[in-house]
Amino acid sequence: MAEHNGEDKSVDIRGVSKIFTLSAGDLPVLDKVDLHISSGEFISVVGSSGCGKSTFLRIISGLESATAGDVFIGGRKVDRPSVKTGVIFQESRLFPWLSVEQNIAFGIHKKVDKEGRKKLICQHVGLVGLAGFENAYPRQLSGGMRQRVSIARALINKPGVLLLDEPFGALDALTRIHMQNEVLRIWSAEKSTMVLVTHDVDEAIFLSDRIVVMSDRPGYIKNVLDVDISRPRDRSSVPFMEIRKKIYTHFFAESALSLEYYL
Template identity: 55%
Template sequence: MNKQENCNAIEIKNLNKNFKLDGGNLNVLEDINLSVKKGEFLSIVGASGCGKSTLLRIIVGLDKDYSGAIFSYGKPVNGPGIDRGMVFQEARLFPWLTVEKNVEFGISEKMSSEEKRELVYKQLELVELTGFARSYPNQLSGGMKQRISIARALINKPKLLLLDEPFGALDAMTRINMQQEILKIWEKENTTMILVTHDIDEAIYLGDRVVVLSKRPGKIKKIIHVNLTRPRDRGNYDFTQIKSEIYDEFFTKVDNPFSCSM
């Protein structure tokens, strides 16, 4: 058996992150220790400016200025790699390229035109957008643009997909639809996913576990296991109990989330 198959998808050990600011240091993340299992859907919640998105950037390899260690399937993370994909808050599509060319842009290996086309259309089928392959981004809705971003992030078959508030700019109904779509992809592809969100309902609906970060510097206050069957009912008593448990971590006398301004 391959040694990597016995490893967790992500191991974070004693992670600390500071930003240099006005001649001093701003402590953003402090003593983060976290394991993410292969195939797990992990949600991370916390107040704005408390290091959630920074943590994703470090995991994907875009930020290497930190102390501590991160391992992806047993290998140290020293920079970006095709084993880790990321979907940002904005779709970040190229407006001058068609949908299929936007998705094709993410292919890292040298392939023939026919091989690329076949791979692109498999991804478009996965996100149910094959009929829009020749369209341009300005002809798509917000939800469709994000589905294209997801297709592009998944085209190299990453073992880990990082989601940085990907549905934050969408209206309520589109957001719910996108949550259901990402679950379908997760179940079909068995890709490990880590989601950063401000939406506690979303965190519970999608996550196997919810990591609650404190105000800056971000520390892990609590990890809550979501032992609910799927598909989940947001009005279910157990769902609302988990929601209350997470709210209790935010709204305490000593830890006001609104005191975090960056």
């Protein structure tokens, strides 16, 4: 098992199932999901809307409990949220009344002294490319900049594991590509384990070491594909397109829809 900076950031998902109990009856959402993610690995999860991807991430983060099965991070069982695990959601979820700097500083551990806080804020503002915007408020920023503030806020406690739930879904195509490059840069600087949920197949191929394809609800792992292409990746290269085709084949294997329509 690969380890970075001596810290075990592996994620072990063992037999995780989830059933939501609703007044109309039980809703099975995840069905015996097993997955081992190595320290520092970049994993993407793709699957159709409602198949249980967000529930899966929330269980890894400790925000939601599994009905059956367990999650271990660095060998320790997850039973509540931890500062060691950062979460980034689709919408930036910033406090509108706080500045960029104050939003980023919000999660800093109380034990960190004033000097330490200043240093951390400065480092993280730089890491996400927001130098000069420290005193701006969320309403004065573009969608991409707001999402960068969320990334900085999630990174401030140096989480070993970063969970990203369709973080760029609301951004335009060009900003999205820019943010994907930023995520790669941050990943190589921080060496954290990344789990990204996305419905954008190209985004998954561009970023990941492996891609997990989930079935429709109740979600189980249909397939795991290795993305064996060196970085930086060219989205128009033949190996890239071959993987894209493979994923669409897995996605739509049981569908009546024509493959050609999507390629």
